[in-house]
Amino acid sequence: MTEGKRAIIQQLLQEYDIQDAQDIQDALKDLLGGTIKEMMESEMDQHLGYEKSERTESEDADRNYRNGYKSKRVNSSYGSMDIDVPQDRHSSFEPKVVKKRQKDISDIDQKIISMYAKGMTTKQISETIDDIYGFEASEGFISDVTDKILPQIEEWQERPLSAVYPIVFIDAIHFSVRDDGVIRKLAAYVVLGINSDGRKEVLSLVIGENESSKYWLSVLNSLKNRGVQDILILCSDGLSGIKEAIQTAFPKTEQQRCIVHMVRNTLKYVANKDMKAFAKDLKTIYTASDEKTALSQLDRVTDKWDGQYPYAMKRWHENWDAISPIFKFSKDVRTAFYTTNAIESLNSTLRRLNRQRSVFPSSQALLKALYLATFEATKKWTSPIRNWGKVRGELSIMYPDRMPD
Template identity: 80%
Template sequence: MANRKKEVYKPKPMTEGKRNIIQGLLQEYDIETAADIQDALKDLLSGTLKELMETEMDDHLGYDRYERSDKKNYRNGTKQKRVRSKYGEFEVDVPQDRNSSFDSKVLPKRQKDISAIDDKIISMYAKGMTTRQISETIEDIYGFEVSEGMVSNITDKLLPQIEEWQNRPLASVYPIVFIDAVHFSVRDEGVIKKLAAYVVLGINEDGKKEVLTIVVGENESSKYWLSVLNSLKNRGVQDILILCSDGLTGIKDAISTAFPMTEQQRCIVHMVRNTLKYVANKDMKVFAKDLKTIYTSPDEKNALKQLKLVTEKWEPLYPHAMNRWKENWDAVSPIFKFSKDVRTAFYTTNAIESLNASYRRLNRQRSVFTSSQALLKALYLATFEATKKWTMPIRNWGKVRGELTIMYPDRIPE
């Protein structure tokens, strides 16, 4: 991720209005260097803030600046205040009133740093707003324009944090790990592509959920998944007891290479969904009920019996629907070693669904991401918003841990 090309702001087309503003700036400020531009921006921001505060003062006093009034409170000149911003420090003339009761909302009395606007922009970005929506919102609230390029530059400051987070040390053992994917549309060199964001979520020794990494991938393969799993090893992961995923291409071979003792568990929810793709709507409810008799069987022997019955019942109508159950039985059967209560901890991706819901909200906000880097920034922020609530262990963790300790002796530290 550190080597990704930095997104470059592309200026909007030059208009007559822009040309006039630029000519006015050149005449007003005698601009010759980049430093002169910076000084001009500071001066303009200072003036903008002063005008906003003058409007606030009108509202506070109840009459306009040049209007006569018999009210006891009135304007009492201005007071200079040194302010820090992203453009550097500058002076602002803050309006004063005789009663000293005026306190600006734009620039409160004790506030000397307006660069916190960055935090607001990042917060809006985290909620899935596009750079254009953020720019428009800032202008609506504060009355001055923040370009889409500036929003992008501010969120680019997250990239070192993302890299640090992606490379942080991990625990040596994760009893359960999930891999799931959410798909996004991303523009790449003018072409819109569908990319999958793969979320690797671990359940640690205390039963708490933890996002281990997020990778944006295009072509799945054993080599691809081996690199993902090896990155976890390089960050300190020595053992995974159960890895639950959908039928990702090449994942099985990658697991056996990177973590030979890890047991792969196919996500039953995905198995059911993928099976019902072949089924007519009128038969879905009954078919799903029959599938449930397989994965809720008390043991593998009974599960195989139910698999045979379900296949025989539906094969005449849907000859290929049950093929994936037979072909992937070795990755379905591990659940039958455990009690029904414990199975639900890892045969579905329920643990990751709330996180995926946050990611899908990004899709609703943005039909297309401007780049894979913009997607990563949004995913990172959405992850941190969603995981703030992850303070408790998953349901029935004591029982889950107990059975895992028995089934995989000496692999979970005491």
């Protein structure tokens, strides 16, 4: 600690009867108000061209001069406080330290947005601000603050994308949203790409209701309109209409069904006592060395369990064309795209919003929360996905002339 700081502390102790931490807060609050006033006085001096103690020699009747003070209440890190803002005759003074119409000097907007990103409701944020900072921030005020990010979301949703994404994932998370007094379930679809450097990139967040080929075609066309020309592999669950949409928008793209979802959906039709054995048998299919062996294992597993669970293996046969692309690749490379694990960390962050907010007041409120939570989660995405060098090499061989240099 410097001698200057020690001197300031000694003066603080002498000036204020400090007994506890609250007294320190009150003292700093008082000093903050005084400091702001002195800074605005200096700004007024520069604005008028002479100091408060000086008199101008000008005899001009229209000259500008000080015209007292106006009290203004602002919110600070130490709670609400009144400051005296110097006024001038012409009302042309524009203070910079606390601007006109500025009611907060504690960067509260960013704090509100940070709390919103963590899934807190406007009511919870309002109560937290009141507890910590000692001033009331209405739910309407907080909603207005978070609305400031809507232009950012729109800009983000329309930003240009890369021409080629070797791998793209689409996954869905469902939320309850209030619409005209009725609570409905809406799906938030996360579209995530692996770019040519092997890094994860959220391409879009779409809140949808009715899945169909028309719906998915609009989603994929929006990617094309933002610059995407080619996708090598698109991995998803069994989204209704996605296959037809891929064939129309990106006819050269191979659809890969998420194997994890396939296994989960299959085991829904299996009794608890047989799940472990059934899952072990399913693993022999998707870990097979090639497609011929995988088909053989598919027949074996079907024959073994069809008597007890006749519906369980139906989807494996119906969707084999979207399951089989993985067998062209080595086992190490398959794990890069036969599951949606690449976005599981993001999905877990977004699912926390469900635990913190049982119902969103509107689809716009949901979109704001999703965007902010996604922005926070993706800050950690600083490295390529695992084994990217090997994945890139095999993709370049399997899809010649389509991988960017």
